Amino acid sequence: DTGVSQDPRHKITKRGQNVTFRCDPISEHNRLYWYRQTLGQGPEFLTYFQNEAQLEKSRLLSDRFSAERPKGSFSTLEIQRTEQGDSAMYLCASSLEWSTSSTDTQYFGPGTRLTVL
Amino acid sequence: GQNIDQPTEMTATEGAIVQINCTYQTSGFNGLFWYQQHAGEAPTFLSYNVLDGLEEKGRFSSFLSRSKGYSYLLLKELQMKDSASYLCAVDTGGFKTIFGAGTRLFVKA
Numbered sequence: 001d002t003g004v005s006q007d008p009r010h011k012i013t014k015r016g017q018n019v020t021f022r023c024d025p026i027s028e029h030n031r032l033y034w035y036r037q038t039l040g041q042g043p044e045f046l047t048y049f050q051n052e053a054q055l056e057k058s059r060l061l062s063d064r065f066s067a068e069r070p071k072g073s074f075s076t077l078e079i080q081r082t083e084q085g086d087s088a089m090y091l092c093a094s095s096l097e098w099s100t101s102s103t104d105t106q107y108f109g110p111g112t113r114l115t116v117l
Numbered sequence: 118g119q120n121i122d123q124p125t126e127m128t129a130t131e132g133a134i135v136q137i138n139c140t141y142q143t144s145g146f147n148g149l150f151w152y153q154q155h156a157g158e159a160p161t162f163l164s165y166n167v168l169d170g171l172e173e174k175g176r177f178s179s180f181l182s183r184s185k186g187y188s189y190l191l192l193k194e195l196q197m198k199d200s201a202s203y204l205c206a207v208d209t210g211g212f213k214t215i216f217g218a219g220t221r222l223f224v225k226a
Binding site: 004031033035040041042043044045048050055056091105106107108109110111 | 160
């Protein structure tokens with residue numbers, strides 16, 4: 001399967017714990033995005049990488065959230081000191097740059113569903 | 118501000134045609150996406166409109182009017198498997214895509 005993969009698919013944690021999610025994009029895609037989606041809502045943009053550079057970060061991404069893409073391939077999203085409000089589906093998407101002036105079609109992974117107790 | 122509006126839910130009959138509307142007010146606009154999302158699954162790309170007009174792709178068509186801030190997704194010959202959420206999303210430029218809350222479509226026999 002050459003699509004976007006995410007690990008784990010489900011994570012249950014206790015409030016205050018740290019969690020880390022991984023995303024493996026489609027291999028030739030140089031752009032990678034993280035979104036958060038809650039029930040009945042569309043995905044909310046969290047952050048964006050062009051290769052290994054984190055170029056944009058939403059105000060939704062508090063100091064407890066950090067994302068990395070060290071070698072321009074896979075990415076990790078870490079949430080420290082989790083809160084119940086962090087419970088959501090965390091989606092990763094990747095795209096191949098064809099234009100420097102517009103968004104490319106994004107291909108989404110299956111998501112990681114986080115439940116904070 | 119950024120605002121994307123679409124109906125929360127729609128119901129249609131198998132074999133029929135349904136139109137899902139989307140209006141938007143965003144600080145930037147490069148184009149408009151439509152994605153399909155089945156419950157518990159990731160969104161999948163349906164269409165991307167940059168220019169005004171209708172683009173047809175099989176049973177699905179998407180329309181855009183940039184001057185009116187309006188788009189619609191047209192689904193023909195509805196099938197039960199089309200029951201899903203349909204997300205309207207605006208490419209605002211700067212590589213940020215803003216999604217609407219989605220329209221849940223129920224297709225009944």
